[in-house]
Amino acid sequence: MxxxxxxxxxxxxxxxxxxxxxxxxxxxxxxxxxxxxxxxxxxxxxxxxxxxxxxxxxxxGSAAMTLAIVLLMIGAAAREVAVRPKQRLLRWGNYRIAALVVALSSMATVLLALMTAIQPTPWYDPRYAIPLMGIILGSVLHSASIALDAFLGDVVNSRNKIEGQLALGTTLQQSLAPFMRDAVRKGLIPIINQMAAAGIITLPGIMTGQLLAGLDPLSAVKYQILLLFLLAGSSGLASGGAVFFASRSISDKRERLRLDRFSTR
Structure with a gap:
């Protein structure tokens, strides 16, 4: 074909x-x-x-150019994650969380795929590394921004409830746990829905592109399954990481809720 x-x-x-x-x-x-x-x-x-x-x-096929493109993509995705939540942390808190979470979750997932399933030569082959990073970053951006927005918003809206629990002797992590779980759950819902609909309701993008390019349908399916596994893993790392680092950013060593670290813009 x-x-x-x-x-x-x-x-x-x-x-x-x-x-x-x-x-x-x-x-x-x-x-x-x-x-x-x-x-x-x-x-x-x-x-x-x-x-x-x-x-x-x-x-x-330059490693330096590939790295430069990947870092540029990570930076752009991190910025989007940082600016989407309605609540902002002082001292570039959103940006620090976003940069750390986006870089770690995307790089870990892409490296896993390159080193195990795909194994191109060289391992950083831009023909594989850059498209993979682009697809993974889309999922990471979506999950991390949803989770971060949900967590910070819920904490601000429920600050009186949290402080009341702290006054009764509950630890801060125990008080924040329900909000953390809810935020991670919201961050994972999009990829869960995508996986549930794949094949029966929709033909995912990479599979459709490969079919249009003439690849054997079963081979296209294998690549799509691999990709969905990677997207699910990166979404979990991104949403969980965003909520974890955000919880650390709004607390201190004395187990206090630091509302003063939120921006009042």
Whole structure:
């Protein structure tokens, strides 16, 4: 089976659906057509730039260039995780938590895949490392931001209840435990739903792409199963790590809830 190359006309025809969405926004006064147009133009430009950069990186096979791209991706994902929660910690607390969690969870998962299941030569082959990192980071970003937002928001909203429990002799970790569990649970729900729907309700992205590229269906299924395992693992590490480090950031050695470490913006 030959790969079907898309032309500019093919993409223009598909872009007519964006025009349809914009028309609906105008007709129903949703006021989203301007945002939709900006998002569309931004998406096209970003993806074209990424494609050009990846063409150079993949052709060179350079370890340094691969590392630079990976670090840039991690930095961008960490920033998104940090700014999405409504509650912010002082002294760049959200950014420190996000950077640590995103880097550890994504790197650990990608390295596991490269060293065991995929085993490219060289092990850092950008043709595998960069796409894997991109897919994993999407899941990490989503899970970590949801968990961090849920935990910090619940702590602020329930501060009187937590302080009341502390006054009765409960340790801070015991008081925070229900909020931590709930936040991690919320962070894991998206990947659980994705895994439950895979195959019967939806054909996941990587599997669809491989089928369109002509790969054998069973081989595509194996890659998709591997990827979902990696996404589940990285989501667990990200949501659990975000909540753990956040709980440490709002407490001290004397087991006190440090509400003064929250930003009052």
């Amino acid at each position: 030959n790969t079907i190359n898309l032309t500019a006309l093919d993409l223009a025809i598909a872009a007519s659906l964006i025009v349809l969405d914009a028309g609906m926004s105008i007709a129903f006064r949703l006021r989203l057509h301007r945002q939709l147009l900006i998002a569309t133009v931004r998406m096209v430009i970003q993806l074209l730039l990424v494609g050009l950069v990846l063409r150079v990186v993949l052709a060179s």
